Amino acid sequence: MATSSSSAAAAKPKPPMKKRPAVKHGGGSIEVPLLSAPVGRWSAAFTTKYPKFNVDADVAIVDYYLSKLEAIKYLDSGARARAAAKPLFPAFPAVDAVAVWADRNAAIATLQNRLGIRDAEEVQNTIIKPDGETLIALVDYGDLAEKLLANNGVGAADYIYAHNFLPTAFQTEFVRDFAKDPRYDAAAIPSLMSLVDMMTHDNAVIDIRWMAYMLATAFWETTYPKSESIPVLDKKGRPVVDKKGQPVMRTRKRWAMTMAPVTEIGHGAGRDYYLPVKVERLPGGGARITEQDGDQFLVNPSGTFSPATKGAALGSKAAATSTAIYDSAAGDELSYYGRGYVQLTWWSNYAKAGSFIGRGLDLLFDPELVKEPATAYQLMSRCMCTGAGFANGKRFSMYFYGTMTDYVHARAMVNGSDHRDEIADIATRMERVLLSSKACMAFSP
DSSP: OOOHHHHTTOOOOOOOSOEEEEEEETTEEEEEEOOSSOEEOOOGGGTTTOSOOSOHHHHHHHHHHHHHHHHGGGOOTTOOOOTTSOOSSOSOTTOOOHHHHTSHHHHHHHHHHHTTOOOHHHHHHTEEOTTOHHHHHHHHHHHHHHHHHHTGGGTGGGGBOOSOBOHHHHHHHHHHHHTTSTTOOGGGHHHHHHHHHHHHTOTTOOBHHHHHHHHHHHHHHTOEEEEEEEEOBOTTSOBOBOTTSOBOEEEEEEEEOOOSOEEOGGGGTTSTTOSOEEEEEOTTSOEEEEOTTSOEEEEOTTSOEEESSTTOOSOOOTTOOOOHHHHHOOSEEEOOOOEETTTBOSHHHHHHHHHHTTOTTHHHHOGGGGGSHHHHHHHHHHHHHHOOGGGTTOOGGGTEETTEEOTTGGGHHHHTTTTHHHHHHHHHHHHHHHHTTBSSOOOOO
């Protein structure tokens, strides 16, 4: 494959005529080419299934995008690309040491590992299938890298960061920006720092603006009612004391940031997912779901489901009375109201989400797992990075790439346009805090 010094001048190969749907990056899009045959580690075991392997035109496409991922590591925070200089640190989390990327097969294996590719055949055999998950990820991230390379002289590289943040600096800057916010709560700082730590170790998160928007989303979505004791003040603002000289206290309720996974207030009361359902484990790893109105569904281990009774429709009216079918159904009675940083609702979404993060039906069988910070973070990050699940096809790269930053419309990933301006303001402040607390700064040769 091309080295970083030669890749910058490489001509972009023409993809085959057959195309995949476009991958959108902000206001633009790129079509993912379908390869004519697999690219990667050839094996005699594939000769029947794949008569062709490593066709020149296919290899050219793969090498083109790999070369962009290779070249991006010559960007440091705020510095222009240095094709002839060894970087002080890599600036793109999907990239390992130079020696690894000198070998195409090793590069494919690294990419699959770093971005969590789940196609077992691709990962176990170190191949990129003609229309597989690895190809989509390669083109997606390779194209983002290409845009960053094209814009590195105007500040886009400042956002590409794959390192830790200085905890003391981060907390100081965060308090400076947010202490006067009515939702601020010092007790939430440890949870905030835990969330930042998970982001810095997430290989799929390549942009500080992505981090800023996740933090802003968590700030808004996990705000929860809090009761606290505060001193009673007189008309001059002085604490009122009792006969023993002790301050008189009163209870105040307010909405406060938690930065931790929370449960939906009211547990979805009045909504069609409010009532619990029966969940029966089936041989082979699947499940049978029985809703209060008697509708039943079969769920396979991958999280997809199908009606098991004629005319079955998801959900039961919140005020419905359970049917005889429900009362006699086998299984555990579980509820699927909102949980997490970005609240997950409906049993069907718990089933699909668990499979999406590589946990099978774990979340369906134990919905409380979604309140674990690591699990809740996986759901938020994976959906926002890929557009799956709650994100409804919207993802980070549609709102943040190169020099484009659109915190306002990024709200479409979570909840349409609801409170988008307030959350955009929070994200802008989070971005400033992150940029000012980097552990690794730009260097001068």
